Amino acid sequence: MLAPRIIRQLEEIVGKEQVTCDPTDMLCYSYDATQQSFLPDAVVFPADTAQISAIVRLANREQVPLFPRGAGSGFSGGALPTRGGIVLVTTRLDRIVEIDQDNLVARVQPGVVTEQFQQAVEKVGLFYPPDPASLKFSTLGGNAAECAGGPRCVKYGVTKDYILGLEVVTPQGDIIRTGGATMKGVVGYDLTKLMVGSEGTLGIITELIIKLLPLPEAKKTLLILFDSIDGAAQAVSAIIRGKIIPTTLEFMDAATIACVRQATQLDLPEEAQAVLIVEVDGDAALLERQAQRVLDIVAPLGVVGTRVANTPAESEELWKVRRSVSASLRNVNPDKFNEDICVPRSRVPEMIRKVDVIARKYGIPIVNFGHAGDGNIHVNIMVDGRQEGQLDLAKQAIEEVFAGALELGGTMSGEHGVGNTKAPYIPMELDPAAVAYMQTIKRALDPNNILNPGKIFLEAPVQAS
Amino acid sequence: MLAPRIIRQLEEIVGKEQVTCDPTDMLCYSYDATQQSFLPDAVVFPADTAQISAIVRLANREQVPLFPRGAGSGFSGGALPTRGGIVLVTTRLDRIVEIDQDNLVARVQPGVVTEQFQQAVEKVGLFYPPDPASLKFSTLGGNAAECAGGPRCVKYGVTKDYILGLEVVTPQGDIIRTGGATMKGVVGYDLTKLMVGSEGTLGIITELIIKLLPLPEAKKTLLILFDSIDGAAQAVSAIIRGKIIPTTLEFMDAATIACVRQATQLDLPEEAQAVLIVEVDGDAALLERQAQRVLDIVAPLGVVGTRVANTPAESEELWKVRRSVSASLRNVNPDKFNEDICVPRSRVPEMIRKVDVIARKYGIPIVNFGHAGDGNIHVNIMVDGRQEGQLDLAKQAIEEVFAGALELGGTMSGEHGVGNTKAPYIPMELDPAAVAYMQTIKRALDPNNILNPGKIFLEAPVQAS
Structure with missing residues (x-):
């Protein structure tokens, strides 16, 4: 509980109607996609x-x-x-301040919704590639804080690659500007890239300067069905080795296909044990040839079916297969731990085999899909938390999945971040000296440990309420 | 002078023959391209x-x-x-450890020469885009420390965009690993991007993990002559607005052309007041069309001549014009201050006009060329330091050039860094709170101020010996 004088001061700053301590109101700000809940004050x-x-x-x-x-x-x-206190919601700062078509740069506030921004720039022939699955409601400020990814990152890179500059409120309340609106700039330390992905622990982003690209002229989508997981995984490597970097190179394993088949009317033949969705974009004249080259490359790898979309509507139809995954998983088990490990893409087959071994060992369904093109696989550990011991098994399985990814030269998170959920596992990935270096930065910049404490790696994990 | 016990300890670490205190030997490590010289101990x-x-x-x-x-x-x-002490040369760490063709990733030591690395990856059909002018002898470690750029950065981005991970020795001697070999990774703070561009003040880079691209199939080079600087500058904006991002979009003003004309046999007609060199790369089938679109876009802007290179040899011939610039400037005046300001590209015409006003005001020749495509103009202030007062005039002119770039929303350095030369001007660009934030990081990580002290923004400037 906060002292009344603190509430009063908050009300003086933002106005009475922009502060709430009502538990029912606050519940809406207590959780996120991890299904944990912590009530603030x-x-x-x-x-x-x-x-x-x-x-x-x-x-x-x-x-x-x-x-x-x-x-x-x-x-x-x-x-x-995670430890009460004040939740500061940035969604009222929701203005697209400027879209500068001459310089392919936009200036936005952190509360702008990702998809709304994408639509606004596409209207003038420009393109903001990062496309996290939550783009219909996620904000650009949150995307930057976590360094969000998405399917298109294979070709276009992640959120960090598009943030040129920021306005930031530091952990002690100063307002600073980092970077700028130019394509290049090397004056002082790169606080922009340090801030992106620091999960709100080093500052609060209050404005973003974003780099845009010309909107690709056209795109073409292929859905390719394989008779084995190995064939699909080898196809990923073969496409990249063939010097094609598609816009997206999405992957679904047999368990995922089974879920989709069960939950939807989509026609996915029984012999399909893995799916790749490959999209290429760019000059319309080239796409036909690129798509054909992809098909030629994968042909010897056990292809049991191919669908090619030639119009946006047909493409939308193919993407439905991928989009229906998350909802369809609910049929497997009620509780999902979605871990976004990332390995060098050639190691994806080994990683999938490791996950298979772990799933059998613990007798837990594990469903794999995601961004195979950059080795970023979403490993979904499906349990029923109401059954005794299932959550413990899930935890052990998660730890083994992380260990497996690290053994293959990978990381435990490609795009979701650490937050409080992965913090306990940090010592598996980062050496103590690297953690100490990071902690030194945090402590120096936030000596009172005010800003998002207990996140990333800084302290012992906390229990969900 | 270092105490003999320190020399002895150095010899114990690296071997007697890998330490020198001989002034003649040390002279070679006292200077850089700025023509300043500071003798170490x-x-x-x-x-x-x-x-x-x-x-x-x-x-x-x-x-x-x-x-x-x-x-x-x-x-x-x-x-x-800048203050004596020990120079630590990394050129013996010169091994390309691995080029991983499946994952488009290389692992290299910091002393590898940029061009040698580019040639090695091109041999296997891969591509490392950053191309600083010094690439024939610059090292990848130095490129990363300064976040080097180059002509191809318009399309491909700067050194930072290709560094996925590092091994670093911290200012207190710990060895840490940052980032990794995966295309994505969001575990902990992004120390990789913090380190790149920090000019050796936050750690010493001892290994680099580098992202590669497939080598573009072909390229095409255009040299376009304009009857005015404004026409050329408008052409830059028009090309980008036309949704073409060329590989390079290099620019030379009338003064530069005059230097080249005087110093070489290259045929540049008198009416040419500005030159653009435009290179496009990618699929061979597309290049013809892209080149034609560029020519169509620029046609109304006062074009007085066009040369198109269709073969690598012809392209090399066109690039000779650009490459001869640096040497030919020596005919103007013996001392050159090459300032690499960067402005939003649509502001390049205004910037050039500002520089013109400054040149007239101080009666100093100023020659402009560089990477117009990303607004990164090399403003070369040419003086004769032997003449009394010329260096002071140059200093005043430099300060006004920086002020002009900042007024236009730009930066005082696009790719050269701050070092000791721009440190005095830092308060013009960064607000005090941002400098304090950076200084807090430096002081926390390097409490004894051992690593490259007196650089970037940290202390008062020092005098060259």
Whole structure:
């Protein structure tokens, strides 16, 4: 519980109607996509940078933890108020300030919804590639804080690659500008890229300068069915080795296909043990040839079916297969742990075999799909938390999945971040000296440990309420 | 002068023959492309990471400043031993450890020469785009420390965009690994991108994991002559607005053309007041059409001549014009201050006009050329330092050039870095809170201020010897 004087000060900063301590209201800001829930002591909705700065200064004065939050669509608990305190919601800062068509640069506030921004720039023939699955409601500020990815990152890179500059409120309440609107800039340390992916622990993003690309002229989508997981995985390597980097190279294993088949009317033949969805984009004149080259490359690898989309509507139809995955998994088991490990792409077959061994060992269904083109596989460990011992088994399986990814030269998170869920596993991936180096940065910049404490690697994990 | 016990310890670490205190030997490690010279107290040539770590620990114990150095090709003084101490040369760590063709990733030591690395990956059909002018002798470690650019960055991005991970010796001598060999990874703070461009002040890079691309199938080069600077500058914006992002979009002003004309046999007609060199690359089938579109776009903007290269040899001939610039400038005046300001590309015409006003005001020739495609113009202030007052005039002109770039939303350095030369001007670009944030990071990580002290923004500028 916050002292009434703190609530009063919050109300003075943002106005009475932009602070709530009502448990029912606050519940909406207690959870994210991880299905954990932590009730804060207050939720505040600032309107601008000055108010955010004032709130941060207040939190420092009063030694209250502060948890910045966008849309709360994160998959690692990065925005959760794991130790009460104040949740600071940035969704009122939702203006696209400028789309500069001459310089292919936009200036936006952190609360702008990803898809709305994409639509706005596409309207003028421009392109913002990062496309996390949550793009219909995730915010650009949250995308930057977590360094969001998505299917198109194979070709176009992740959120970080599109953030040129930021306005940031530091952990002590100063307002700083990092980077700028130019394509190049090397003056001082690169605080922009340090901030992106730091999950709100080193500052609160209050404005973003975003790099745009010309919108590709056209795209072409292929759905390719394989008779084995190995064939599909080898196809990924073969396509890249063939010097083609598709826009997306999505993968679904047999368990995923079974879920989709069960939950939808989509026609997926029984002999299909793995699916790749390959999309190429660019100059319309080239796409036909590129698509054919992909088909030629994969042909010897056990292809049992191919569908080619030539229009946006047909492409949409193929993507339905991929989009129906998340919902269809609910039929397997009610509780899903979606771990987004990433390995060098040639190691994907080995990784899938490792996961298979782990699933058998613990007798838990594990469903794999995701961004095979960059080795970023979503490993979904499906359990029923109501059954005794299942959550413990899931935990052990997760740890083995992480260990497997690390053995193959990979990482435990390609795009979801660490948040509070992966924090306990950090010592598996980062050596102690590297953690110490990071902790030194955090402690120096946030000496009172106000901003999103207990996240990433900094302290012992906390228990969900 | 270093105490003999320090020299002895250095010799114990690297071997007697890998340490020198001979002034004649040391002279070679006292300067860089800025033409400043600072004599160190010792130069040491470690063979591996363990030796580098031991040297850093020694420097901390003995409180001796340590200056990491690659090939010394920097343009801002980043590698200069501005306060004596030890120069640590990384050129013996010169191995290409691995080129992984399946995953388009290479692992290299910091002393590998940029061009040698490019040739090695091109031999297997791969591509490392960053191409600083010094690539024939610059090292990849130095490129990363300064975040080097080059003409191809318009389309392909800068060094930072290709560094996936690092091994680093921290300012206190720990060995850490940052990032990794995967295309995505969001575990912990992004120390990789923090390190790249930090000019050896936050750690010494001892290994690099580098992202590669498939080598483009073909390229086509156009040299376009304009009757005015404005026409050429407008052409840059028009090409980008036309949704073409060429591989390179290089620019030369009238003064540059005059230098080239005087110093070489190259045929450049008198009416040419500006030159653009435009290169497009990619699928051979597309290039003809892309080149034609570029020519169509620029046609109304005062084109007085066009040359198109269809073969690598013809392309090489066109690039000779650009390559002869640096040498030909010596005819204007003996001393050159090459400032690599960067502005949003649509502001290039205004920037050139500002520079023209400054040149007239101070009566100093200023020659502009560079990477117009990303707004990164090399403003060369040409003086004769032997004449009284000329260096002072140059300093004033430089400050006004920086102010002009900042007024247009630009930066004082697109790719050369800050080093010791731009450090005095930092308060013009970065607000005090941002500088304080950076200084907090440096002080926390390098409490003894051992690693490359006096660089970037940290302390008052020092005088060249």
